[in-house]
Amino acid sequence: MTMHNKPGNYLATGALILLCMLLAPSASATPWNQLSQEEQRILKPFHEKWDTLPEKRQQRLQKAVKQWKKMPPKQRKLLKKRLKHWKKMTPKQRQHAKRWFKWYRQQPPEVRKRIRQRRQWFKTLPPERRKKIRQRWNKMTPQQRQRFMRRHFPGKRSKAN
Secondary structure, X not given: OOHHHOHHXXXXXXXXXXXXXXXXXXXXXXXXXXXXXXXXXXXXXXXXXXXHOOHHHHHHHHHHHHHHHHXXXXXXXXXXXXXXXXXXXXXXXXXXXXXXXXXXXXXXXXXHHHHHHHHHHHHHOOHHHHHXXXXXXXXXOHHHXXXXXXXXXXOOOOOOO
């Protein structure tokens, strides 16, 4: 048997081909150089890793660029502010925000409306009053928070943090 015909070489070659297929960008993924200049400008933070991103992630980012381009300047400014805040959050805070938002989206329209109204009301309070309310919330036990949420926001909620 020559070196090229050894069974171990077939296995190694097969593994190498499989690895290349898994690591290579999808054939239908969009190469960086095929993005428009504007898309490249907006997606610049992803430039280095663009070709290694999964196709679905690339598509979501491209869709976000299209939405971004349609936004009025005021809405873009607000989104930039929110993204800046998101980047400053700890992983635990981000996880909590994701859970809360998932819960919020599952609520009926009337509950979401009431939450938005109460948030607007809260924002109109003087800073000292808001601080006192936050302190009171932070002192509550998880059971007290759950009772509060059930009383003020009926609907299913597993945790109130």
